[in-house]
Amino acid sequence: MKMKNLLVASCLWLSFTAVAVAQKVASPNGEVQMQFELLEDGTPAYSLFYKGQPVIETSKLGLILKNDEHNLINSFEVIEREESDFEETWEPVWGEESEILNKYNELAVVLNQKPTDRQMIIRFRVFNDGLGFRYEFPQQQNLGHFIIEEERTQFAMTGDHTAFWIPGDYDTQEYDYIESRLSEIRGKMEGSITDNLSQTSFSDTGVQTSLLMKTDEGLYINLHEAALVDYSAMHLELDDENMVFESWLTPDVTGNKVYMIAPGKTPWRTIIVSDDARDILASRMTYNLNEPVAIDDTSWIKPMKYVGVWWEMITGKSSWHYTNDFAAVKLGETDFENATPNDTHGATTENVKRYIDFAAKHGFDGVLVEGWNIGWEDWFGNSKDYVFDFMTPYPDFDLKEIRDYAKSKGVEMVMHHETSSSVRNYERHMDSAYQFMKDHGYNAVKSGYVGDILPRGENHYSQWLVNHYQYAIEKAADYEIMVNAHEAVRPTGVARTWPNLIANESARGTEYQAFGGSKPNHVTVLPFTRLIGGPMDYTPGIFEMDISKANPENDSWVNSTLANQLALYVTMYSPLQMAADFPENYERFPDAFQFIKDVGMDWEESVYLEAEPGDYITIARKEKGTEKWFVGNVNGETPRTSKISFDFLEPGQKYIATIYSDAKDAHYKKNPQAYNIRKVVVTSKSDLKQWSASGGGYAISIVPAEKKETKGLKKL
């Protein structure tokens, strides 16, 4: 009977409408300030300030509804304001630190639209690191089901900022970032749209979130969303005359954006802001705006370091599919047992065992295998409904033998569910596929959504699909399965609630280094953008940058030095980390490989030492449950000397630091495998000046040491 209570309460609240319409709410430390107001025609609006400087100028709020003359745009009156404050500390199941502070001041503005007698609440939460707000629709008689034709949430910029953006797209996020002024987006749009197996762009000034900007005054601003659940993903459409962004939701096949029910709520729209770029990386606002964990027993959710039969197929050295006999495959009818093997199939029992041996030898937790199950002969580009059954292996993949072999070696197999975006088919098989995993000892699944969506005409980021990804996560939780979803919608902190969503790809990952390459500074942008919403299965660790060595027909180049690849294990936070290269490439560089073996996966504490988007990021992290620290630095195109202090270390304690750095002549393109490794003694008083090459970086492992262990080692 919420509705009735609201109506009763409304009467009481009416007495408050006489108060001044504009209202300010400051963050707990006072540095971030939000102002809410109703414009003359009853349009709600807000603005945002950081240390007194405007961040967001007066920006309108509202929603266009389908077949509704009044919409939810204007003619509102404030019937109640509820102010409150909140503070909690919560412990993530995995993360960049063991405890997260969630502290904010809140303002909930209860609005009544006079001509329709409909209520809408806009709830603002002001944190020290920014603002989150959302629309809420309480249960009421005059608003039940409604269709959102467009959300009209504005973010009015104060100037022609520098932005790190990718093109708005309903189906892919796998673009290289463009760094440009806002006014330059229109001119650069066409050139920024590179080919993808499924893509739908919608505007010359439409960009994706999370979007990072830098103002000429040195403010860093990140726009994104939090808790995207049963709603469509938000893009930002720029009015580049006025520098005003407006929300642009992903439509469904009929052009509608969201099907809404009151009671209901939108995701949070988020603005993270600071004058120090490191604060953007340290922000936990996106997680804090999500609901607390919904899984009672999370003991089965564990960070994993893994290798896999994957880079072989990505480079074109081997194939996912087993045979070239068939122009089309019909599962259950096509006879694979008697088909001619193509001799390029990667997921053979023999090859998988080689990876298992390698994983066991070097202490990896898991082995991923792609292309193990029938159906890869015609798996994409055919709008195929029943494309995979997620259970039937190819004749040359002996599932039970592999399962038993892995078990005997203490290695866990990682399942792969490519859906080919045929999501009805995946949902139909989901229970049996998850049960199959549990029956065979798989506890984690990498899922994929390559190609155009089925149901046909739907988009990867529409409400229908957002709902599907969530369904997959929640059902996996029922089976105690961890999910690493590729090509799914980019994360929005939902892993706080569902920590079995252990990673997403949902951005341009390492695979693009074998598809023509990514920009050398790509990894200096991702932590400011894509990683704001959750961890990325970036699959780093490529040691051989010349892809033609794997496949003479592929002239791609990995635009990174080897030392940069090591640093990614620290800078690209994820509880799931792959060592993506071939075993034979790691065996060529065992000393460097040692860092990948050593690096932690789950963190007690993270210290953001240096950061400038597009240029460099340096992070130190303390491994959970140990006294070990790991440092990573990734560098952009311009060579640079990083200067860091070790004051994060325990005072008085000596540590041995192993520094994996670019050699003097290293260069991502010309000499990527030139690295140095040195061991030194460090304490909390040590400083480091370390040069990083173009597209380079460094990684450090820091281990507490007894005095005798440091003997013969230089002090830093």
Added chain:
Amino acid sequence: MKMKNLLVASCLWLSFTAVAVAQKVASPNGEVQMQFELLEDGTPAYSLFYKGQPVIETSKLGLILKNDEHNLINSFEVIEREESDFEETWEPVWGEESEILNKYNELAVVLNQKPTDRQMIIRFRVFNDGLGFRYEFPQQQNLGHFIIEEERTQFAMTGDHTAFWIPGDYDTQEYDYIESRLSEIRGKMEGSITDNLSQTSFSDTGVQTSLLMKTDEGLYINLHEAALVDYSAMHLELDDENMVFESWLTPDVTGNKVYMIAPGKTPWRTIIVSDDARDILASRMTYNLNEPVAIDDTSWIKPMKYVGVWWEMITGKSSWHYTNDFAAVKLGETDFENATPNDTHGATTENVKRYIDFAAKHGFDGVLVEGWNIGWEDWFGNSKDYVFDFMTPYPDFDLKEIRDYAKSKGVEMVMHHETSSSVRNYERHMDSAYQFMKDHGYNAVKSGYVGDILPRGENHYSQWLVNHYQYAIEKAADYEIMVNAHEAVRPTGVARTWPNLIANESARGTEYQAFGGSKPNHVTVLPFTRLIGGPMDYTPGIFEMDISKANPENDSWVNSTLANQLALYVTMYSPLQMAADFPENYERFPDAFQFIKDVGMDWEESVYLEAEPGDYITIARKEKGTEKWFVGNVNGETPRTSKISFDFLEPGQKYIATIYSDAKDAHYKKNPQAYNIRKVVVTSKSDLKQWSASGGGYAISIVPAEKKETKGLKKL
């Protein structure tokens, strides 16, 4: 390796191309003759003859493919002809007779499209009752995945026949039949399209199958399809200058008709033909063209006679929903426990028990209850995704108490799954909903697909949905559940393969008698059209024709006499039969109600005594496992005297026939409840002349009798 075999075989077959292109195949009795030919440009074509008369004039065959310049239309050569004959007798799990003869002569024409080197087979089966043919696409290198933009199968009529048609529509079949010349279809189309909660018409000359026609020469022709599996439903588009029908498939949301894979095949296109209308009713060709039963143990599939809490809601006497408190419902959030009951809810524990008592007292097998589960407050018209969970009862429906009460009374509860056409939601809940049924003793489900389809933009009869209905049937079979699917695609004999598809509505059922009424002769058409594909849950047995007595706000009238309602249990064959009216209405007419209690449900033999579409149907059926016979006669608008012989009875045996007929002054509108009941003695030598009123009919139960039992009874 089918493909390779085909290629090898092709070489051998090439030697046959010199034979004459036209080829005739006759039915086993020689009366039906099909001729296949290749036209000059290599277009395949066929024609059909009955007793030497043309039925189908030369008609082209082929398919338009998407983005394919050659299509599969012409440039074919015949590379092989395979002729064969077939005969089997099979025993249906339920049906109009205990044994069905499947006997035909077959011609498979293997075609090669020269410019593309692609193979297509057209397979013709010529039965004594007509022709079935389909397209087949063997596995091959040059044809894998393809999209059918339109199927171009022609049915060229020999003249301007009289047709019994309903408007072509992608979303509903619930129209009253129009009887008109083919040339009149265009002029009558607009007026024939009555309102429906979901409907999409496409053409002024587009009609649905199964379509019945009568030629001026007295031939009856039925056009339909058989074995509609993973394909879209076929309509017929009329070229009314040339009287040529062409197949018009139901599109998906993007406009595509079918996504096809080679190896693959289309449904059968069927032409049933005879100069005796009774042969159309007796035809089993549609079943014969389906695959044999796919369920190993069918012992759990049983015909059922049931009553239910249903007509109350249809008439508007009571409601499906429980409360008027909410403008919208969110399952899992909306608090029904504390909501205000609306006092019109039909599915209360008390009311259901009343039906259980009634069912037990009168020997019914089951009780259906609609509106028992939460969600009916906003169940249609809202494009609502999570509309029902199929498991949570309203607070006033005590599922366990009802379950135990029904069990104690020896009555089975029939489950109801209204999906509101939100088929993703239904599929997500299907396993748990079916398991819930088994846990609570439900063995049959009535499912419904009211309103527009979700995934949005899809159509009720597109491939996506046809695939869904089939999925639901097969999954139900896994749980040993019988399915009675309403608003699903009209059946095409699939129940031969999946006899747990015990009925469909999928046409204008009795409910329309409470939605303004159906034509009095509707039931004299349905057996010639809708029932060709399988049984209909027509829900007959309405004794009170004046709907305003149930609901003063509803002035609908049931256009039928009471005797006609009784006859429907014989003439509208279904292994699932409802006695749809209220218990109190049956209690007013206990003598007439006796027929509904007595009438058989499953048949050893059926004899089609009289038939003329739109005018009358008279059928005698022998109950399986007994010596009882039941006769039904339904009459159209014109009063008529039916003349039948009882020569189907066992010679020498005396029977007592109880004849339920229209009284002299009966009339569907003016005096529908005027009936007579008389008992007479009949033998195989008896004849009956029985008058039926306008919209009337008669029913007879015939029970073998000892001499003493016939004492005092007149001979017929």
